[in-house]
Structures are given as structure tokens and as C-alpha cells.
Amino acid sequence: GAGVSQSPRYKVAKRGQDVALRCDPISGHVSLFWYQQALGQGPEFLTYFQNEAQLDKSGLPSDRFFAERPEGSVSTLKIQRTQQEDSAVYLCASSLEARNPSYEQYFGPGTRLTVT
Amino acid sequence: RKEVEQDPGPFNVPEGATVAFNCTYSNSASQSFFWYRQDCRKEPKLLMSVYSSGNEDGRFTAQLNRASQYISLLIRDSKLSDSATYLCVVNLRRGGGNKLTFGTGTQLKVEL
Numbered sequence: 001g002a003g004v005s006q007s008p009r010y011k012v013a014k015r016g017q018d019v020a021l022r023c024d025p026i027s028g029h030v031s032l033f034w035y036q037q038a039l040g041q042g043p044e045f046l047t048y049f050q051n052e053a054q055l056d057k058s059g060l061p062s063d064r065f066f067a068e069r070p071e072g073s074v075s076t077l078k079i080q081r082t083q084q085e086d087s088a089v090y091l092c093a094s095s096l097e098a099r100n101p102s103y104e105q106y107f108g109p110g111t112r113l114t115v116t
Numbered sequence: 117r118k119e120v121e122q123d124p125g126p127f128n129v130p131e132g133a134t135v136a137f138n139c140t141y142s143n144s145a146s147q148s149f150f151w152y153r154q155d156c157r158k159e160p161k162l163l164m165s166v167y168s169s170g171n172e173d174g175r176f177t178a179q180l181n182r183a184s185q186y187i188s189l190l191i192r193d194s195k196l197s198d199s200a201t202y203l204c205v206v207n208l209r210r211g212g213g214n215k216l217t218f219g220t221g222t223q224l225k226v227e228l
Contacts (some may be wrong), residue, residue: 040124
């Protein structure tokens with residue numbers, strides 16, 4: 001079946017612009033996660049949804065970052081007034097179940113954001 | 117101190133060699149443990165879960181030592197196709213969900 005998809009795959013933004021990154025999780029997956037991966041680093045947790053509820057947003061680096069999943073399926077990560085330090089790959093992952101810590105998270109291909 | 121620490125490498129090994137990666141984690145409340153593989157410019161993919169009893173999947177063996185907060189991955193008979201970055205991952209359950217914390221990754225290059 002279809003995996004996690006993300007769009008756009010690449011985004012170049014001028015400093016100060018707002019951007020919106022989209023994630024389509026695997027159908028039926030309850031949990032959805034956003035991660036930020038800087039060059040040469042591992043992914044860093046940003047936020048987590050269980051259905052439409054955002055249960056953990058402790059990893060969002062500033063109030064310029066906002067995520068939503070209004071109908072419990074597609075999610076959007078919005079970054080307002082982008083800064084150069086926001087340049088990274090933004091990865092979305094989904095998981096079938098929320099309660100079992102052993103459930104695999106499936107990652108999308110990521111959106112590579114470059115802020116100039 | 118980082119929550120998950122790995123030697124970034126690179127580890128350059130000849131085809132057929134055995135190579136071992138190690139990882140330590142700082143939060144003793146971590147509940148589950150994984151190795152993910154990430155190819156250049158691709159997304160991470162689950163390689164295997166890690167259990168205290170140790171587990172093996174073909175040429176790959178993973179081990180967890182909870183007392184020492186230490187995780188290992190052993191790759192036997194390395195193939196060229198094993199070249200990738202190997203990410204050590206721990207799961208700390210919070211907010212009713214599962215928060216994965218990744219190490220920086222260890223880069224492996226298998227050469228002819």
C-alpha cells in the first residue's frame with residue numbers, strides 16, 4: 001500500500017516568509033509525528049498527534065512553529081517568518097497505534113527546506 | 117550531554133568484515149529501543165528492534181544492556197549494500213504517545 005507522503009519535497013524560502021509543509025500518513029494510522037533533521041544530525045522530535053489531538057509539542061523550537069491535524073488524517077506543519085536556522089529536512093512519520101511503544105514509525109521522504 | 121550518544125564514524129570496512137556499533141542512552145525510563153538505517157538523502161527505515169535477550173535477523177545482531185544503558189549492533193559479512201548511516205533510537209513514552217529520540221548516527225562505508 002501507499003506509504004507516508006510529504007509535499008513539497010523541496011522548498012526554498014526567503015527569510016521572513018511563511019511556509020506550510022504537508023504530510024499524508026498511512027491510511028488508518030492513529031499517530032503522527034513531525035521531526036526536524038539538520039545536516040549531519042539525527043532527526044529531532046518536534047510534535048506528536050493522536051488522531052486530531054496534539055498531545056506533545058515540546059519539541060517545537062519556537063512559537064513560529066505550528067502544527068495541526070484537524071481531521072485526524074493529513075497534517076500541516078507551518079513555520080512563520082522563516083529564519084536561516086530553520087533550514088533542515090522536515091520528516092513526518094505515522095504509526096498504527098499510540099499505546100504500544102514497540103509499534104514501528106514509518107517515515108515519509110521529508111521536505112528539504114532551505115531558507116535564504 | 118546528549119540523550120542518545122553514538123560514534124559518528126565513518127567506519128570504513130572491507131566487504132565481508134564484521135563491524136560493531138555502540139550507543140549509550142541517558143534516560144533510564146526509556147522503554148523500547150531500535151536501530152534505524154538511513155541512506156543518503158532518504159528517510160530513516162526501521163532495521164530492527166532491540167531486546168534485552170538479544171535478537172538476530174540474518175547477518176544483524178542487536179543487544180540491549182539496561183543496567184549499563186548501552187545498545188549494540190553487530191553486522192557480520194558486510195555487503196556493499198550495507199553502506200548507510202545507522203541510527204540508534206530510544207522510545208520514551210510521554211503524553212500518551214511514543215517519542216523517539218535519535219542518536220546522531222554512525223556512518224558505515226563498506227568497500228571492495
